Amino acid sequence: MLILLVYFIYRANKNTHEAIVNTVAPVSANLSTPNCSNLRVLQLSDMHLENLSISPEKLYNQLKKENFDLIALTGDYLDRTKSIPKIIPYLEVIQQFNPKYGIYAVFGNHDYILREDSFGRLKELFEQYDIKTMQNQNDTIIVEGNLIYIIGIDDYHTKRSNLSLAYNGLLEKGYRLVLTHDPNLVLQMEKFHFDYLLAGHFHGGQICWPKPYHLRKFGKLVRLNLIKGLIHYQGKLFYINEGLGQTLFNIRIGSRPEITIHELTIPNL
Numbered sequence: 001m002l003i004l005l006v007y008f009i010y011r012a013n014k015n016t017h018e019a020i021v022n023t024v025a026p027v028s029a030n031l032s033t034p035n036c037s038n039l040r041v042l043q044l045s046d047m048h049l050e051n052l053s054i055s056p057e058k059l060y061n062q063l064k065k066e067n068f069d070l071i072a073l074t075g076d077y078l079d080r081t082k083s084i085p086k087i088i089p090y091l092e093v094i095q096q097f098n099p100k101y102g103i104y105a106v107f108g109n110h111d112y113i114l115r116e117d118s119f120g121r122l123k124e125l126f127e128q129y130d131i132k133t134m135q136n137q138n139d140t141i142i143v144e145g146n147l148i149y150i151i152g153i154d155d156y157h158t159k160r161s162n163l164s165l166a167y168n169g170l171l172e173k174g175y176r177l178v179l180t181h182d183p184n185l186v187l188q189m190e191k192f193h194f195d196y197l198l199a200g201h202f203h204g205g206q207i208c209w210p211k212p213y214h215l216r217k218f219g220k221l222v223r224l225n226l227i228k229g230l231i232h233y234q235g236k237l238f239y240i241n242e243g244l245g246q247t248l249f250n251i252r253i254g255s256r257p258e259i260t261i262h263e264l265t266i267p268n269l
Helices: 002-014 056-063 081-096 116-128 183-188 213-218
Strands: 020-024 037-044 070-074 103-106 131-133 137-143 146-152 175-179 196-199 229-233 236-240 258-266
Touching: 037 137, 056 081, 056 258, 070 196, 081 116, 081 131, 103 146, 103 175, 116 131, 183 196, 183 236, 196 258
Parallel strands: 020 258, 037 070, 070 103, 103 131, 146 175, 175 196, 196 236
Antiparallel strands: 037 258, 137 146, 229 236
16 A cells, blocks of 8 residues: 555656647637737746746747747746745746747735745836736737737735736727636636636646545636636636646646647737
């Protein structure tokens, strides 16, 4: 039994060392519109530097042949002050990809475990590497003549989301790409339209054996078994990334670290 347990833990840890690259091409309802443009988005989520087996070098080597228009970082980078210097090599790698329309980041519940001064240091560090941090804010980019709003909504799990503030100033016209950490936010967005939303938070269950029962406290989406991948729900289109790192234990069963490339077709709205 002991030998089996040791082997089981070994295999579960080994699963954390290789990230799967998933390429997703969500279908918009407005693709019949002429003059569509393309936007290639790299999403990285849930690095959890305290339990991360993917090195900066490995991350770079997996993606060095790719080209990205935009990079989206969707929260939970670390939760200990001493981990802040460890993120620098990853930020250097991310910056090397040099996306045409920039790098955007939102924060997750683990980031807010940091003391206020440490959180400020983390945020400043991101900005030093030309990463725009968003806490209920929006930005506008123009892609081949088409208007795209990048909407960064703060963490829903820790009750920091403010939809009205995040959507402030938006015109009706334009494609709305939402970045957030906790995907349960979509259940509160009946009056706030988006075309596509990127989130993380659930780690694909991390330990899905026999099922991820431990996630039930993480909200309604889990109880609906909507914990990863491309999801269509009540007219909403969103993606839940399984994350690069782990929490509590550096093991995965029935899930794998994920890098996601979203190939978006942007209609002329």
